[in-house]
Amino acid sequence: MNSKQFELLSSSKVLVTGGAGFIGSNLCETLLELNTSVICLDNFATGKRENLSAFQDNPNFTLIEGDIRNLDDCKKAVEGADYVLHEAALGSVPRSINDPITSNNVNISGFVNMLVAAKDAGVKRFVYAASSSTYGDSEALPKVEDKIGKPLSPYAITKYVNELYADIFYSTYGLDTIGLRYFNVFGRKQDPHGAYAAVIPKFVIQFMNHESPVINGDGTYSRDFTYIDNVIQMNLLALTTENKEALNEVYNTAVGDRTNLKELTQLLKEYLSEYDPEIANVEVKYGPPRAGDIPHSLASVEKAKMLLGYNPKYGIEAGLKEAVEWYYKNLIITK
């Protein structure tokens, strides 16, 4: 990525919270490629040290092991930073249903700590990971930023509350923020293991092990699956935009296309079979729908295109091909 607009990042210092996680570590890597000084704050709750291995010795990279629930850790990490990319949170709807208190503490109290630390340090802009779960029970498609429904899970509440707090920190303290409502992000470094793994990496690994993936529901549920490189582009645009009207807004971060679970497994089978032909014979199974899941999700990305100049380069097929290749090359590392 060598857009002229991103050049200002080469003389900047960016704090990436959750920088050892899937999205955060990809952001760190891209920023370092742009010669940005990067500070990563992470407590490794779900993040991994191997996600940092490609750049941990880069002199522009600093790791601070700490917890966003601790205000002192936040203050220490944000010292001297020009910008914040706040990615640290506990993801997963089922995790928040099993343990709403921890999700609340990390995703809301931790978020407020980071806002306070960023405001006190005088950072120029606070860009944060919001979520498509904020659309809740709204059935309208495509999802447009200003029409949301009632949250369907503790996780969705935490992500919506983040947006409310960001608004208040702008109106009360003048902290410029941008929220990026991510829609089912996938790609390199996403953790395929554990009870709360996302559907794409989980299914990839199951296919690779010749185990049948289980689709929750009848396979007609659909999502706007978004490849990591589109998400990176949105973060860089949010950090560097000079359009004042673009600030203090939230944006769908997606492709604007949807794929149902049946189609997704067919694509995965097709791409994975190129590496291991036996995968073509692995059957898919069906189970009950999951609590807190919405049937369909599809974003309008018009606002991001208009105000930020967003131009998603990857559709589901190109993204899946790259992701599958990455899992094949890195399986030993991710296991």
Ligand SMILES: NC(=O)c1ccc[n+]([C@@H]2O[C@H](COP(=O)([O-])OP(=O)(O)OC[C@H]3O[C@@H](n4cnc5c(N)ncnc54)[C@H](O)[C@@H]3O)[C@@H](O)[C@H]2O)c1
């Ligand atoms: N992946 C998606 O599809 C998706 C969709 C919508 C929103 N999001 C949001 O994007 C962000 C990044 O998600 P991800 O998929 O990379 O998840 P991830 O679990 O890979 O990354 C989250 C990172 O935050 C760190 N973290 C968690 N609690 C922390 C704490 N108390 N203090 C410091 N660090 C802590 C974890 O160790 C991890 O490195 C999250 O805010 C998530 O809610 C992700």
